[in-house]
Amino acid sequence: MNEDFSLRQTPYSDPGDLDTRGLPHEPHRLAAMVRGLIIHRGESGLLGYAMPEERLHRDAESRYVTEILRILRERGDTPLTERRAPGGRFVGTCRDFSLLLCSLLRATGTPARPRCGFATYFVDDWYEDHWVTEYRAPDGGLRLADAQVLSGYDVPFDPMDVPRDAFLVAGDVWRACRQGRVDPRTCGFSAGEGLRGLWFVRGNVLRDLAALNGVELLPWDGWDPQLRKDAPLCADDLAAADAVAAARSGDDRRRLFADPRLTVPAEITSYTPYLGDRRVTLPVR
Numbered sequence: 103m104n105e106d107f108s109l110r111q112t113p114y115s116d117p118g119d120l121d122t123r124g125l126p127h128e129p130h131r132l133a134a135m136v137r138g139l140i141i142h143r144g145e146s147g148l149l150g151y152a153m154p155e156e157r158l159h160r161d162a163e164s165r166y167v168t169e170i171l172r173i174l175r176e177r178g179d180t181p182l183t184e185r186r187a188p189g190g191r192f193v194g195t196c197r198d199f200s201l202l203l204c205s206l207l208r209a210t211g212t213p214a215r216p217r218c219g220f221a222t223y224f225v226d227d228w229y230e231d232h233w234v235t236e237y238r239a240p241d242g243g244l245r246l247a248d249a250q251v252l253s254g255y256d257v258p259f260d261p262m263d264v265p266r267d268a269f270l271v272a273g274d275v276w277r278a279c280r281q282g283r284v285d286p287r288t289c290g291f292s293a294g295e296g297l298r299g300l301w302f303v304r305g306n307v308l309r310d311l312a313a314l315n316g317v318e319l320l321p322w323d324g325w326d327p328q329l330r331k332d333a334p335l336c337a338d339d340l341a342a343a344d345a346v347a348a349a350r351s352g353d354d355r356r357r358l359f360a361d362p363r364l365t366v367p368a369e370i371t372s373y374t375p376y377l378g379d380r381r382v383t384l385p386v387r
Contacts, residue, residue: 115205118167134185136199223268272309323370
């Protein structure tokens with residue numbers, strides 16, 4: 103992990119005018135704070151909360167941490183360090199847990215970055231589309247943190263140290279699919295018919311590459327025809343994704359991200375689940 107880069111806020115993770123002086127610095131306490139501020143939009147049954155349709159449809163379209171914090175301020179004046187009832191929380195996705203935790207870790211001096219990939223701990227025999235936060239632990243090691251499952255989920259591991267075979271970054275799943283060790287039809291969004299397959303894995307490979315280069319996208323952002331549902335992949339698509347999955351250094355990932363086949367253009371299409379397809383202009387990098 104490039105320490106300087108992973109401490110630097112991006113236009114997406116920047117918390118704006120948030121006063122960080124009262125925030126805890128320990129990663130676990132920050133993750134608990136995030137868990138108390140966000141409710142996943144699939145958690146209504148888990149928390150016994152009927153989400154207003156407006157929040158269900160619109161909150162997770164918040165691309166930037168500043169938007170998440172604005173919504174939280176509108177829903178309550180209690181300190182952000184206090185756990186909120188569901189009605190006072192932001193209604194988001196795993197990406198929002200990942201990005202907000204990353205933002206707070208960076209703001210309090212811990213190198214961190216969101217990672218896009220697949221979790222094996224939600225549905226048996228399935229690689230579920232998911233995001234977590236990778237951070238530098240106090241002992242110097244790199245850890246994966248899943249703030250979403252910090253409470254309310256029965257997982258057989260410490261959510262602040264998710265095993266690498268429980269959450270797999272997208273490149274690892276891509277390689278396993280290409281080598282025949284994982285069936286790509288078991289990779290994607292288990293509740294969404296058709297939102298699975300090698301094209302879906304490739305999309306997460308590109309989103310993870312983007313996140314590692316400071317472009318922390320929404321899960322449904324796209325910018326080329328092969329990121330559409332069930333898109334066929336040509337030999338060039340496969341080779342480019344192979345190269346990303348094989349990259350091991352920050353220099354390699356930055357070089358690959360400069361490739362027009364792999365970078366994120368200034369204007370993209372967000373294939374929003376509830377609001378329809380929208381053209382979006384991204385911040386200048």
